[in-house]
Amino acid sequence: MPQTDTETRLTEAIELLFFGYRDFISDPDAILSAYEFGRAHHRVVHFVGRNPGITVAELLDILRITKQSLARVLRQLIERGFVEQKTGEKDRRQRRLYLTREGADLLHRLVAPQRERVRKALSAAGAGSEDAWRTVMFALLNEENRAEVEHLITKDSK
């Protein structure tokens, strides 16, 4: 099947994304197995840590899974003392989620190697590369998700 140069270049980029993401996930995976947690737990711990007091509904919106799926991992994280719930002050139907001290420790163990990997990759590519990389990654998003993601990721870099 003949391909143009452009198609070949784009296919290579697609595969870079596949393999890059695969390895990007590999450090946390190894750490999680020691806790008998999986990726689903990682995602919850990550986004609760990044958004202390997040509600269940908001978390579901980020993760794009059903509440039944979330309930399973969330229950385990709560039972084992990594996440705690507090009834919302304004709206007492809400269960706001926070990491416990243990949860924050776990998150730190998970995020440290990821940060280190990204730090090395960005610096290996040279000073000017970070903005370009970020711009491309952001442009990969579905248009309807850009505003939300922009808001989520820049939460505390004001």
Place this chain on the structure above:
Amino acid sequence: MPQTDTETRLTEAIELLFFGYRDFISDPDAILSAYEFGRAHHRVVHFVGRNPGITVAELLDILRITKQSLARVLRQLIERGFVEQKTGEKDRRQRRLYLTREGADLLHRLVAPQRERVRKALSAAGAGSEDAWRTVMFALLNEENRAEVEHLITKDSK
């Protein structure tokens, strides 16, 4: 929990990778469901298409799954006529894998929107960005995988 500016920046990059990959996968997912295939089938079709005549062992090495996991999706792809096997000429133990005409059509349907997404993202970021983006993505790989991935993705861009 106080974070340095650098940590915040790196955390944002981590999340960009998470959300970017999520959306990057969304087009194929939608197409696959019409065939009652999943991501596992996509990966097989992709890498068989990119590496015609690949052996089962080589494919397992790329996908990093067990042969039992592969067997399930591979059997379905063969039964439904998207992939075919040919006994290796030199080594008759090998089962070399190829896409059928139907398989190549499916692959094209899957890869077209991904290419388009990547093309738009790269061009939105401006002319010089592609090299920077690729360099960063490549540097995200585990060191021991770089040579193999380099070889895999540049297969036909000589």
Place this chain on the structure above:
DNA sequence: CTATTTATGTCAGCCATGTTGACATATTTT
């Protein structure tokens, strides 16, 4: 104030896709 809507939880069961372990067959290599 009552009725409805909302936020959350929970039970039950199904599906896709990963895993381990054991064993079988054909073929190649030693």
Place this chain on the structure above:
DNA sequence: AAAATATGTCAACATGGCTGACATAAATAG
């Protein structure tokens, strides 16, 4: 002839998605 290799297959199990149905408490609307 024996051992190693490439592949296939059976069985059982785990994780983490899903749907559907129903329950409760709290907020909101009429």
